[in-house]
Amino acid sequence: MKYEQTTQTRHNQMLNLFLNGYTDMVAHMDAYCQKGLKEAAPLAFTKWYYTxxxxxxxxxxxxxxxxxxxxxxxxxxxxxxxxxxxxGQELKKSDFTLLTYSVAEHPFVEDLRRITDFCIPDCKMDENLFFWEEDRPILINKLAHESEFYLEYLTRLAWRLGLFVYMPAIHTKKVQRAPYCDAFFDQTNEEILKMAAEAACELASERFSISMDLDHGIATPSFFKECLTSPIETDQIFIQFYKQVDIDIEEIWKTQPADLTEDDKAIISSFLFTGIMIDKWFIFPMSAFFGMIRPISFTPIQYFNLVNNLSALLIMEHNIGAELFTPPSYYSLTPLGKALWGDNGIEDEKYKMPEKLPYEEILEALERETEINRFEQVFYMGPEKDILTIQVSMKEDPDFWKTIEIATTTPLDEFCRDLAAAFAVDEVTDYLLSVPDENQFPVDYTPQGSKRSVNKTTEKTLEDLYLDKGTVFSLTFEKTNQILLEVTDIFPGDPFILYPRIKMQSSKVTEIEKVDEIF
Incomplete structure (x- = not known):
């Protein structure tokens, strides 16, 4: 049975704030991103719901x-x-479903039952023990959350709970509903939820250990169980996690940037990945899937950044989880969480909603705030700028290329550094940018401090160069590391697009950059 689209009519106006903001931005993105942006919308909506x-x-x-x-x-x-x-239908015609999480009725328990029943009499799974690709849309359409990640999470947890068993098969992996399922689902919902939550903490620990290559005893299931039953500010999770590897990140946070050591910088660079992991494998499932905690992020969603960043990841075929899974500021036990784990009564008063605040007054205030944010965003976009489309390739490997779009107002030194990063050239301190002048005579530019040319990239922009459609120039980092560039178009920029951006790239680049979804 598919979940019905049901909402409290009074909430539609608020929920449509997301749908309108998201779809208005999606409409300006490239056609080949539209499908991916639509598929990402349910997860993006959940992120918005807790913000x-x-x-x-x-x-x-x-x-x-x-x-x-x-x-x-x-x-x-x-x-x-x-x-x-x-x-085939517009994203704006999507609907909302109101889910109720309680001990008496719980969507996650029902969905565990659905995916195990799907394996009667048996079903095929891939080499990663996930459902066969053609079966996934059928299952997702029946689940509480319409996302691939939810199905993946359910499947991982079902395996951990012993709800699937292998079948002898040749060439394919076949799975059946485990006989244990009868006893498992005969339990009360409270018993099932507590078992599933324990398994979820084990899963979070496993994902951390595998992806971060942690020693035994770090980020254990009990660590996540403690985080679940005794909610804290998310910063404290970071502090406690890094303490387990003998790192005092509070001291690093207090250190001035100029005083940071190389080790400090390496630790800081790990924060983003750690945050993705904490949200994806602990906070997001425990809130959106289990309904046991309720997170909140205090910085509103900016659709301009969200949709542009998702589009960039889709173009490069990177994991969009890097944009969708970000840790909140704080989380607390929900009424269901308190019913299951008890109310320790230590919730910070500053995180409690004020009582007797009429819904209508809240909605009116939010609509005003949304309108103000929209005007601020339009102002932030600024006037249209001339944009260069540049085909960039490695001289020694023409199959390694990217097509970029960048504003003519971009500083030259920033342009060169960004190209170095885009083509994985590390520790760039010197380079040579060679561009023809109006007489087609090559003029060289180097960074401040370099003795290779008197012309410096400092305080110059792309606009200062003689670039026109068809102009070919080069950027050399080392004698054997040269990038060739050709201007293929100059056009007025779209204020809804975040520049600079990668418009396209070769399959070879995509394959090299592709990273397994370790988080």
Missing amino acids: AIAADTLLSPANIVGQDLNSQDEGKEYLYTLRLSPE
Whole structure:
């Protein structure tokens, strides 16, 4: 049975703030990104649902809906999910489903039952023991959350709980519903949820250990269980995690940038990855899938950045999880979480929603805030700028190429450094940019401090060069490391597009850059 699209009519206006903001930006993205952006929308919506609409307030949709439906008195957590419109229809025609998480009824338990029943009498799985690709859309359409990640998470947990068994098969991996399923689902929902939560903490520990190559005893299941039952500010999770590897990140946070050691910088660079891991394998599942905790991020979603960043990742065929999974500021136990794990009564008062705040007044304030943010975003976009389309390739390997779009106002030194990063040239301190002048005579530019040319890239922009459609120039980092560039177009920029950006790249680049989804 598929989940029905049901909403409280009074909430539609608020929920459509996301749908309107997201789809308005998606409309300006490249055609070949549209499908991926539509598929990413349910996860992006959930991220928005737990984010304050007005900066530095508690006014997230999750908090507003919870208060409006008086969930505290019922031991229930309410979550809206985005159900995508059928293929071929506009994203804006998607609907919302209101899910209720309680001990009596719980979507995650029902979905565990659905995926195990799907394996009666048997089903095929791939080499990673996930459902066969052609079966996934059928299953996803029946689940509470319409996303590949939710199905993956359910599958991983079902294996961990012993709900699948292998079947002898030649050439393919076949799986059946385990006989243990009968006893498992005969338990009460409370017993099932507690077992599933324990398994989820084990899964989070496993993903951390594998992806970060951790020693035994670090980021253990008990570490995540403690984080689940005793909510804290997310910074404290970072602090406690790094303490387990004898790193005092509070001291690093206090250190001035100029005083950071190379080791300090390496640790700081790991924060992003650690944050993705914490959110993807712990906070996001425990909130969106289990309904046991309710996170909040105090910085509102900026659709301009969100959609542009997702598009960039889709173009390069990178993992969009880097954009969608970001740790919140804080999280607390939901009414369901308190019913399961007890109310320790230590929740910080500053994170509690003010009582007796009428929903209508909240909505009116949020609409004003959204309109202000929209105008600020338009102002941020600024006037249209001339954009260069440049075909960039490695001289020694023409199959290694990217097509970039970049504003003519871009500083030259920034342009050269960005190209070095895009082509994985490390530790660039010197380079030679050779560009023909109006007489087609090559003029060389080097960074400040270099003795290779008197012309410096400092305080110059691409606009200062004689670049026209068809201009060919080069950037050399080493004698054997030269990049060839050709201007293929000059056009007025789209204020809805974030420049610079990669417009296209060769399959060879994509294959080299492709990283397994270790997080």
